[in-house]
Amino acid sequence: MEPTDTGWSWGWAGWGLAAMLLFWAIGAYNRVMSLRNAIAVAFAQLDTHMSARASVCAELLAVLRPLLPNEQATFDALDAAQQEVQTALQAVRARPYAGDPVASLGVASAVHAAALTRLMSMLEHHAELREHPELFAQVDELKMIERQRSFTRQVFNQAVGAYNEAIIQFPTRVLASFYGFREARSL
Template identity: 30%
Template sequence: MRGATIAAVIIVVVAVLVYGTFAGTYNRLVQANQQVNAAQADVETQLQRRFDLIPNLVESTKAVLIQERTVFEALATARTQYAGTRPGTPERVEAANQYQSAIARLLVIVENYPVLRSSETVQSLMRELASTENQVAYARRGYNAAVQAYDTMVQSFPTNLLASSFGFRPRPYFQAQPGSEQAPRVNLSVPAKP
């Protein structure tokens, strides 16, 4: 009888330890996943701030820059694509990258027009845009750090066994758009009248 009691106690202790290990690992995975979600929400908030700011800048510059219609169209198209995608999807990241590329072209245009550079409204909007771009970059760094910690956990043994059985999958990083290391080229020539 005494041997059966000891065996039962050992089995219960082992079961509690195994359960505690699995529960603790699962809870750490949930926490890391939630940190990625929070960081993603921070990025989304900053991107939305950027999307709300750009129309004001565009309206302030439109009268002078009628011939730069392609930049305004690129901004509108990217914003529409962004709004039509789910957060955290590769399509949404691509739309945000296209928008950023169009913003870079718009900034080059503004710098090349003295009338725009001297406008107080445009200058204020440009400062706000620069601040927003810094906040987007900061939020993306935070997101990528959270993804790195989460992905490391999801892909490390033995946590990966539990992660895969509960549907925890690696998350994508925000990456620079191909070609973003080069400054955009902008054609500032006015088309000839027919």
Template identity: 35%
Template sequence: MSTHSIALLVLLALTVFWGVGGYNRLMRLKNSIADAFNGVDFQFKDRHDLLLKLTEAAGEYLHHEPSTLTALMQARSDSSTAQDAVRARPSHAKLIQELMDAEQQLNDKLDKLWAASTHNLSMLADPKIRELAQQLITTQSKLAFGCQSFNASVGLFNAARRQFPTLLIARLFGFSAAANLVIGQDNV
């Protein structure tokens, strides 16, 4: 074997090892996005459970406004469906956007519930309602913290994806950009 052939084989081997290393790095970063979403996912579930309890408790006071309660439960269901889709593919930007849209609708419906409750002072004085509202505030804070962790993982993945020569591997294997998760605050 000539020196030229050996040099070509070494260059080819280095290129293959570099490609495998770049692919593995992108996969590791993509998996870290999924791991970070697990913490956010738990907070979403907790929030949705609290909203169910809140709707049940508020139903005793807002029986004259069934559409408000129904709309909140539908928005909760839509958000849960979007959450399930993201759980399967947490680095998919379109699914993250759909989850953010569903959460915004849920926040809007929750705002309407609180607006309807302003006319019902006995509801606002109910210790169960007050406790659920406080738990929602706490859960929202935990959710915001989880989103920060998720977004940090997204930032690392997207930065690695844009770097040359990893950019070539990302394009070759279809690693598309991931999206940040931004959830609005409840008006609890």
């Protein structure tokens, strides 16, 4: 009789262990999915500010082109950088947790920042533009949007960091590749 009792108790212990592992796997999956969804939410906020920046840059360029015909190269560089950012944003919107599209957006954003810095420097050197107060209102709005974008970029990077940390921790790391979770990239 003892062998039967031992077999019966090991059977229940095995089922209990299997159930515990199953519930752990489900919990780990839900935790990582929650963190991945937080990346998407953070990116949506960042996307809003980047779209607002694009709108203000377009308005600013429309005002500046007729006023400074000799600076068309600067305007064209900013316009091209803005188009690059918009193309990269389109790719990231589908999967903000994917590494390669976010890396492309990072490069496009760096190019855009350089072009925008050049434009702001140019504005400082043209004293005749002070006669156009609406122009400086747009510049102020652009500066405010840049500060907001910087903050939402930081929130996005923190969400990416929390997700990446979760998928490399043991024992979740064991299931990460099984579930198809890959490392996300920050901006």
